[in-house]
Amino acid sequence: MATRDLQALFDPHSVAIVGASNDPVKWGYGLARGALRGASRRPVYLVNRNGGEILGQQAFRSLEDVPKPPELVVVAVPEPAFEETVDTALAVGARAIVGITAGLGELSRDGLEREQAVVQRVRAAGAVLLGPNCLGVFDAGAELDVGWDALPPGAIGLVSQSGNLALELALLAADCGLGFSRFASMGNQADLDAADLLPTLADHEPTRLIALYVEDFRDGRAFAAACHAAVEAGTPIVLLAAGTSEAGVRAARSHTGALTSGLSAVEAACRAAGVELVRTPKELIDTAQALLAPRLPRGRRLAVFGDGGGHGIVAADLAAATGLVVPKLGEQLVAELRVALGPMAVTGNPVDLAGGGEQDFARFERGAELLLASEEIDAVLLTGYFGGYAEYGPDYEDRETGVARSMGRAAAASGRPLVAQTMYPRSPAAWALRSEGVPVYGEVDAAIRVLVRLAARAERHSTGVPVLPEPARSPIESAGYFEARDLLAAAGIPFVEARRVASLDETLSAATELGYPVVLKALGLLHKSDAGGVALGISGPEELAQVFSKMATRLSAAAYSVERTAPLEAGVELIVGARRDPRFGSTALAGLGGLYAEVLEDIAVALAPVEPYEAEQMLRALRAAPLLLGARGRPALDLLGAARALAAISRVAAEHPEIAEIEINPLLVTVDGALALDARVVLETEGGSDAR
């Protein structure tokens, strides 16, 4: 989709509020009051069918009475009047419409149809529609504020599908001195969605970071690609994705009519696009504070620094538990710290002034300088009491803020990040640190989480969002075992040798041909193994005949597969496969085979198709990776072979959107190669997950 012109939405030449009101409880009041704040920059027309005076200004009874065509029309009328109002707006020449009105697509099928019809007319007129069921739009630089009350100005461009969540983000942002350059409330995304809005934020000079709250990703690949473009162009993105649980899905459908995605698909899209995914509003703002600071660490080695042992220990424990390293410092650095910090100081890392801070504030500065300048560490966490000395009196406050500024400058000079946690996050020293580009948190786990995230961000090489290939010319029509094997074998995946058989005679002769011991599988069962339809290690014809007869009686399968026995004990069994997400399309997945992946929740997911290199990264990211890589003296297995098979199955899935699920379980990985021992395909059914 071409980038849409949203000038009229964020910086219109004129604006009309339809449904403007004098009643402070009604949306129309806040919208009118907000719009009037920009009255020196553009004409503001208030429309109310009763006319009269609103907020000291004469109201028009209809949009048609407005003297000049309003470029932006904000519609806050009751639901039955929505369509007529939009049509009138288009008729008088509106270029952008903001639909505040609720009760359409999110409430009923009829509402959805009416909403979609309106969108057709808006698009036909070359205009754009934000919402309906949204909270409005804000642009600090353009002095446009329709739908919001006192959003603090700043560097965050915010796009949200929830009004109240955006309000919470605003409160949390203000708490740490952050604010917003632009805000668009998307509501039902009937016309404009997040992918449409992203380019206007990425290109918007005052916007230094994009924050998103999204329930429905619509065209998930387009969304991810728009994110990736913004990130590559230098604007970091933090995403709060909602509706990833069953109850969340239920609620999202009711809230904005959203069709939600599984968490693993959203995670995969974020990894591909370089987007930071968060779970709560607080985590979003915490992350934004860190990403708006100028520096990333080059590794995971953290120095913990403060006055008071307990805080340093708690921080070090948390850091170690979340994958950071708190290294013992080298002798020379320790010696320098001893000289600088006084005889009581603990210089091991955590570095603790042990009560020496208040005797000589300069120790904070010298300690921070030495640690930040050292090649032994990648980031410094200042933790604990600092910020509280101001409570001793104005003289202390001055010295403390001075030291705070010096520490901030030391971080800038070193090129390494300094992150602070203080018991006094609203103290003058905390604000001084923030003003020097040091993120400051009230809680130590917020600070540690952010440090872990920064380290991971610095390590990550975003691979970009894979483009879905053209669908294969001949879609798959049957999901049988041998069809699945053939499809995957044709894609280059080696399979254990097998013969399709129907009778005992055929079974016995196939086994002779393959050589005992053999495996016998009954076909036509979704979970063969669970149903007792798989027999391993059949040693000779008598046993085979017995097993065949038992399976035939119990399962009455129409066909069977006789297969060569694979050297299970010589390798590790994986599952490799793909699942289709309703919004992001096929996602590749890999984990330990058998029940392990499921039971242990150790599964790597990526947007399909993946290249072998990316597939290898997925396998290396498993907790179980050491089993493949040769832990504790065991030989390394054929990781590349496994990666090739994963890449191949992901490509097959991507080329066949009719596939809901496809998997090889197990894929036997040995020192010599990767061999598929089974295959399974589930096709999308009508009324399935993609139907709306």
Added chain:
Amino acid sequence: MATRDLQALFDPHSVAIVGASNDPVKWGYGLARGALRGASRRPVYLVNRNGGEILGQQAFRSLEDVPKPPELVVVAVPEPAFEETVDTALAVGARAIVGITAGLGELSRDGLEREQAVVQRVRAAGAVLLGPNCLGVFDAGAELDVGWDALPPGAIGLVSQSGNLALELALLAADCGLGFSRFASMGNQADLDAADLLPTLADHEPTRLIALYVEDFRDGRAFAAACHAAVEAGTPIVLLAAGTSEAGVRAARSHTGALTSGLSAVEAACRAAGVELVRTPKELIDTAQALLAPRLPRGRRLAVFGDGGGHGIVAADLAAATGLVVPKLGEQLVAELRVALGPMAVTGNPVDLAGGGEQDFARFERGAELLLASEEIDAVLLTGYFGGYAEYGPDYEDRETGVARSMGRAAAASGRPLVAQTMYPRSPAAWALRSEGVPVYGEVDAAIRVLVRLAARAERHSTGVPVLPEPARSPIESAGYFEARDLLAAAGIPFVEARRVASLDETLSAATELGYPVVLKALGLLHKSDAGGVALGISGPEELAQVFSKMATRLSAAAYSVERTAPLEAGVELIVGARRDPRFGSTALAGLGGLYAEVLEDIAVALAPVEPYEAEQMLRALRAAPLLLGARGRPALDLLGAARALAAISRVAAEHPEIAEIEINPLLVTVDGALALDARVVLETEGGSDAR
């Protein structure tokens, strides 16, 4: 140890501050000022070797000049004068001494020896010592405040090894209206430790919850038993345990000379004692707020309720991700909610007023009542905007706080917990909720974490702290393979049959006796398997001779074990064993065998010895438990047999404190039983982890 009389510490008849000062930067100033706040209740003597006037009161030059014996003496003198001051205090008849002075046991071996000598003299005089290197003591009811400035009064009894962390806890507590009944800063715990202080808090009527920050648990079993006694008597305990990482250990040694415990041992002790373990000060106060509220949920079913869809969805996603259930509500309840909440409301769960709250506040009340009264749910989370309506004006504020109180009363009437998250945690409505016993949080993940904790607490049946048995009469002297097997077999654990052999001839004849295929192991290697000292599935004498000769050449082992082959493919391999913690003694552990437990970090730990019933609970708590319990149509394995083996090895470890580590890996669990296929013992060495 008998309970010690701490009356003189928390409510002395008289108090002396040695090192009192007029200089606001010195500890002696704050101590004197704090002590004088209780001057109407008890005589306060200020001592400074320079005499003069301090805070408007004549100072004594020496403790010996004080007119009557001070029952409590607070020592805040420089480190060289510490011992003499304590001796003088004892000489004039002090019953309790608080050592503020730092620089003793935490700083050097010499300091530690001097500190221990002082403790001997204190104990010989029948007195008690808190600290040294501590911050003081506080008792709200007794108006005793030495070492603290303006700790808010309340229901929490706090014992901390860090002063600044206690200060942070005080700030966080005040933030949500909580405060402290008693506070003791333990510092180096030279005499009094947490186990000594716990009974005086458990028996203290105003103390309704005990909060602990501990770096060194000293006698871990005594500590855990004291905790369990307090919890059983009705006082919940929340513990912030520090020093569980390598860097944390390093810092804790420097901070208070602490010998720290592994996280898994601390977790095991907390489970046994019914203590809530937390990782940060904020989590401690969040948990305290919830536990001071009167109700526990009876299950994991959560109703999420609010006005504004986004908040409900975010909360539902988080709840589902952390093990709570957000069930779809039944038809009748939905119908009642529809009537009560108006046509726009979403009634699926999350229940969302969808903008209807501000039109009619009573909807909050009716919704909360219906949800709390329903048998379909166990707890209700109110989330989002509620608390913010007060910003519309005083009329809104009145109605909102009224509704808040009604919701709190509805929760009380229902017997189910109501927990609130609001964007406005300091609003009048938030305070009204708290006053009705509803915990209120600013961040949704804090609220969800607390709900998960409450549900887990309600489910848990604390087994109590196992008593360590008397050490076995004959300690183990050799840690060889066959010695380990014999020790464990004597405890009732079945082992695969094996023969100790030294020559090829012995090896061949042992194999003939046991029957091929056999296993050959080279003995005397700590990790036989990693070093290539284990060969499985040897099918006949020729192969055995080859393998023997290879091992003999490469490993030059003095002895070997020939063993019967076990049916590995028919079962699941576990590791069961025990590790000794320097403070808590032996801990039992279990996980998947081979490399899995280690690689997947899926290990259950409990204080040893465990009974078979507890061992079974440990195995059921593994993520991998479905593999044992018969996942997806597979047969259930002999869980009880595995549990018996785990219980037996834990008892062996508990009876042998000389064992640092003991394990069976693998323990093969099949449908028919649990069979030990290997054994390993590591003995404590001199200078090992228990040496101090």
